[in-house]
Amino acid sequence: MSATARASSPPPHIPVLLRPLLEAVAPVSGHWLDGTFGAGGYTRALLDAGAAHVTAVDRDPAVFEMAQDWTGEFGGRLTLVEGVFGNLDAYVDAPVDGVVLDLGVSSMQLDRPERGFSFRSDGPLDMRMGADGPTAAEIVNSASETELADILFHYGEERASRRIARAIVRARGEAPVETTLRLAQIIEGVLPRAKPGQAHPATRSFQALRIAVNDEYGQLADGLEAAERALKPGGKLAVVTFHSIEDRMVKRFLQQRSGSGGQVSRHAPAAEIQRPRFEIVTRRAIAPDATELAENPRARSAKLRVAKRTAAPAGPCDRTGLGIPTLPTKGSKH
Numbered sequence: 001m002s003a004t005a006r007a008s009s010p011p012p013h014i015p016v017l018l019r020p021l022l023e024a025v026a027p028v029s030g031h032w033l034d035g036t037f038g039a040g041g042y043t044r045a046l047l048d049a050g051a052a053h054v055t056a057v058d059r060d061p062a063v064f065e066m067a068q069d070w071t072g073e074f075g076g077r078l079t080l081v082e083g084v085f086g087n088l089d090a091y092v093d094a095p096v097d098g099v100v101l102d103l104g105v106s107s108m109q110l111d112r113p114e115r116g117f118s119f120r121s122d123g124p125l126d127m128r129m130g131a132d133g134p135t136a137a138e139i140v141n142s143a144s145e146t147e148l149a150d151i152l153f154h155y156g157e158e159r160a161s162r163r164i165a166r167a168i169v170r171a172r173g174e175a176p177v178e179t180t181l182r183l184a185q186i187i188e189g190v191l192p193r194a195k196p197g198q199a200h201p202a203t204r205s206f207q208a209l210r211i212a213v214n215d216e217y218g219q220l221a222d223g224l225e226a227a228e229r230a231l232k233p234g235g236k237l238a239v240v241t242f243h244s245i246e247d248r249m250v251k252r253f254l255q256q257r258s259g260s261g262g263q264v265s266r267h268a269p270a271a272e273i274q275r276p277r278f279e280i281v282t283r284r285a286i287a288p289d290a291t292e293l294a295e296n297p298r299a300r301s302a303k304l305r306v307a308k309r310t311a312a313p314a315g316p317c318d319r320t321g322l323g324i325p326t327l328p329t330k331g332s333k334h
Contacts, residue, residue, distance in 0.1 A: 014041070014295065014296045014298075015039075015041030015042055015102070016102065016240055016288065016292075016296065016298070016302045017240055017288060017292070017299065017304045018041065019292075020304055021042070021100070021238050021240070021304055021306070022046075022049055024236075024238065024281055024282060024286070024306040025098055025236040025238055025306060026049075027050060028046055028049040028050045028051050028098070029050050029051065029097060030052055030053075030096070030097030031052060031053045031054075031055070031092070031094075031096045031097055032046050032051045032053070032055070032096060032097060032099070032100065033055050033088055033092065033096050033098070033100070033227075033230060034055070034057065034100050035057050035085030035088050035099060035223060035226075036057070036058065036085060036100075036101055036103065037056040037057060037058035037063055037064070037067075037080070038058065038102060039063065039066070039067070040056065040063075040067050040070070040071070042100050042102060043078065044070075046098075046100070047074050047078065051097075051098075052077065053077050053078070053079070054074075054077065054078055054079070055081060055091055056078065056079065056080050056081065057081045057082075057083050057084075057085055057091055058081075058082065058083075059082070059083065059084045059085075059129045059130040060129050061082050061130070061131070064080050064082065067080075084130075084223075085219065085222075085223040085226065085227075086218075086219050086222025086223050086226055087222075087226060088226035088227055088229075088230050089226045089227075089229040094232075095230065095231060095232035095235065096231060096232065096235060097232060097234075097235050097236070098231070098235055098236040098237070098238070099227040099230060099235070099237050099238070100238045100239075100240075101223055101227070101237075101238070101239045101240070102240045103216075103239070103240060103241050103242060104240065104241075104242040104298075104302070118180060118206075119180050119181065119184035119200060119202045119203075119206055120200075121180070122179055123179065123180050124137065124178065124179060124180075125137035125140060125177065125178055125179055125180055125183055127210045127213045128213055129214045130214075133213065133214075134213065135213065136209045136210070136213050137177065137178050139151070139209060139212060139213065140168060140177050140183065140209070141172050141176050141177055144169075145165045145166060145168075145169045146165070148161075148164075148165035148168055148169070149161040149162045149164075149165035149166075150328055151208050151209065151212050151327065152164055152204070152205050152208045152209075153208075154208075154325040154327055154328075155207070155208035155217075155245075155325055156205055156206075156207045156208025156209075156211070157204060157244070158204040158205055158208060160190070160191055163191075164186075164187055164190060164191070164205055166190075167186050167187070167189060167190045171186045180206075183202070183206075184200075184202040184206075187202040187205050188201050188202065217246075217249070217324050217325060220246060220249055220250075221249065221317070221322060221324060224249075224253045224317070225316060228257065228277055228278070228309070228314045228317075229314040231309035233309055233310060234308060234309060235308070235309040236306060236308055236309075237306065237307050237309065238305075238306045239304070239305050239306075240303070240304050241302070241303050242301050242302055242303075243301060245323070245325060247285060247305070248323045249322045249323055249324060250305050251285070252321055252322045252323055253322055254278055254280055254305060254307045255280075256317055256318060256321055257276065257277040257278045257307075257317060258276045258277070258278045258279060258307065259274075259276040260280065274312070274315075275310070275312035276310055277309065277310055277312045277313075277314060277315075278307040278308065278309060279307060279308045279310060280305075280306075280307050281308055282304065282305050282306045282307075285303035285304060285305050286303065286304040286306075288300065288302055
């Protein structure tokens with residue numbers, strides 16, 4: 001089937017920063033890894049742009065079921081793998097020409113109330129990308145007030161974290177908090193009403209809980225290291241982030257691995273001098289332009305960073321320098 005025919009039945013969401021991403025990694029050829037398949041927008045675009053093969057990975061088995069109507073179009077050029085992008089290099093037999101990571105929650109997940117990601121429609125408070133591990137409801141109903149406040153503050157940068165945590169604990173004392181709308185209503189009840197153009201009051205709290213449920217920051221660090229191991233010399237790494245903490249982690253990883261990061265802290269030991277593992281392609285993060293924002297408002301917070309792999313051997317990074325948020329130990333205060 002031609003690319004023109006495929007365009008008549010687009011995927012259920014618009015890939016963010018797709019045009020600048022393809023421009024930054026051009027020419028597209030060889031074997032690519034899409035570590036966050038989602039609705040398949042990046043995978044389709046890479047195959048149409050000239051990739052000989054794409055190995056597409058996602059921890060959510062439902063995304064592959066939803067893509068069944070078009071994945072067959074590419075025949076043997078597409079391999080689908082259920083897994084986490086922290087193990088990217090384990091899903092291919094040889095080094096690849098490129099890796100793409102889109103760290104946002106896909107629109108199709110947000111738009112399915114039964115997944116529990118969104119506060120805009122009622123559903124079970126789940127938020128799991130896969131089928132394993134505790135749900136958001138389990139965290140909300142079992143964590144202490146202090147633990148909840150720490151999650152909201154450190155993972156969601158929510159300044160009213162203590163006020164919200166106190167309200168959640170008070171509400172769950174009356175009845176367990178098990179749905180998205182009830183949690184959103186609890187949060188709205190203790191925060192000022194959003195002004196026109198502002199994000200919903202529950203945005204940061206829902207983000208924080210989703211990150212905690214899916215260990216997203218740990219997975220990101222694992223995924224960046226796995227991409228380094230998976231890429232051949234000259235291979236491209238493209239990462240799309242959706243909030244400041246993720247972008248900071250990607251930026252610091254690339255600075256550290258390219259030798260351009262400098263000393264992160266005057267209290268940290270001097271970094272061992274090593275050959276750069278990456279060359280930075282985008283010196284500054286690329287943001288969506290006005291045209292893309294008009295077509296896809298969900299892209300407003302997205303940023304793209306691209307780097308090219310060198311021939312230096314891969315190895316573990318210094319995670320203390322990535323700015324990964326960590327929850328305080330019991331007895332400490334934020």
